[in-house]
Amino acid sequence: MIPVRQAGASPPPALRRLQALGPLTAGASAAVVAATAETRVVRARRELLVEGRPIATPLLLLDGWAARVRIMSDGRRQFVGFVLPGETLGHYGFAQPVASVTVTALNEVRVCPLPDSEGHPDLERAYAISRALDEAHLMAQVIRLGRLDARERILDLLLELEERLALAELAEDGGFTMPLTQEMLADALGLTSVHVNRMLQQSRRTGELRWNGRQVALPDPAALRAQVGRAATVVTAGD
Amino acid sequence: MIPVRQAGASPPPALRRLQALGPLTAGASAAVVAATAETRVVRARRELLVEGRPIATPLLLLDGWAARVRIMSDGRRQFVGFVLPGETLGHYGFAQPVASVTVTALNEVRVCPLPDSEGHPDLERAYAISRALDEAHLMAQVIRLGRLDARERILDLLLELEERLALAELAEDGGFTMPLTQEMLADALGLTSVHVNRMLQQSRRTGELRWNGRQVALPDPAALRAQVGRAATVVTAGD
């Protein structure tokens, strides 16, 4: 990890996401901005957290994508889930001294220590919602792997990613930018990269998906959601 | 749900599990026993929690098995996970007003309101570990569905179930009793019941598995764990 001097940056997507989860007071927003003073950059393929190793401090992902990954002794690899800008890492709301999975940066990533919610109930509330979403994403992953076919898995995941990015305003309706290779997609979806490629081509031909390099667009998300049996994720506030 | 008068019962497996997660003071144990005064019986196939419906009160499962289940509009069904005696339901340690999945009783089940941990830090600690285990089980499910083949999925799940039951002392080394039909197993493992049946037969022939009605035994768990790439789940205390 390379410590970085990160002076005045542009309005961070991570902050926008937290604000989207539940409006933050000026004080809470300031606390988040303050935490970014200790931003670190982690290069692609480096590990943010290692399974079984103590978690130094919970993190807030400012920029870039990471994945929770488990690798089997024979080399099979499974992405358990992704971590997108504005999402948190190693933050459980309860005792959890060691990481339960390895988290790897998929591209160059910026992280900072998770802003302390002490004295900011609104921030704590945003974290609580964030944790609930984490769990929802994990369950969605189980459904995808258990009961969707290849095409549905791909589209369902892309829909989810778009929804999640939208919270941080990282998805325009022209689509979004995604650092995933087809192989990473395969590792997330329990498929092979060859098959992912074939299905992508097919979806491109039918026009339900546009995919150019790192740019992805789903022209008719509503129709796809229906086809894939994906319910819109509802975030009910809580308390 | 049928309220029940539940007088002095045998030493409940649920209590044994909580004690196994972290020794409880006499007071905490008493609180758990006290909570069982309000035990309810839920019949097989009835729902304990319905997705999207408010959670009246978090529950402790005393007896019987339940499953978190999601059903797609076209009838496909996926068990997201199981709930075994001593495990908790609708208990998140943070705001979560509505259930995120439906939980269905797989056989006749007894539940009681989750004993309040107020004033019992040791009980709270047991709950925290329980939540961490929940998450671990969910991740294990993702690995199974994403990267294991049918035989591995079955054996891995059975190994996990045995480990979990052992916490409540519900697994002798002669095996354990399991209310799951082959079809339920299929719904948990992303397979069809026909295929589950074939794989079970094969595993029975090789002797790696014994399966008689509701009785299951894995004669050599250590060997299987190695074959399936299953790491023993380590529960580190926490704080």
Place this chain on the structure above:
DNA sequence: CGGGTAATTGACCTAAGTCAACCAATGTGG
């Protein structure tokens, strides 16, 4: 230009699904 990563394609293979019987155990009403 050279070397590495990512995407693409074809030929072929196999794990798992589908469909359809059939059987065994259990339970139910009469």
Place this chain on the structure above:
DNA sequence: CCACATTGGTTGACTTAGGTCAATTACCCG
């Protein structure tokens, strides 16, 4: 106590989604 219905397990014949292997092409990037 029996005829019948139901549920769960078992089996065979056949199909298919997705995997494997291997080669080829398209990009980068220094």
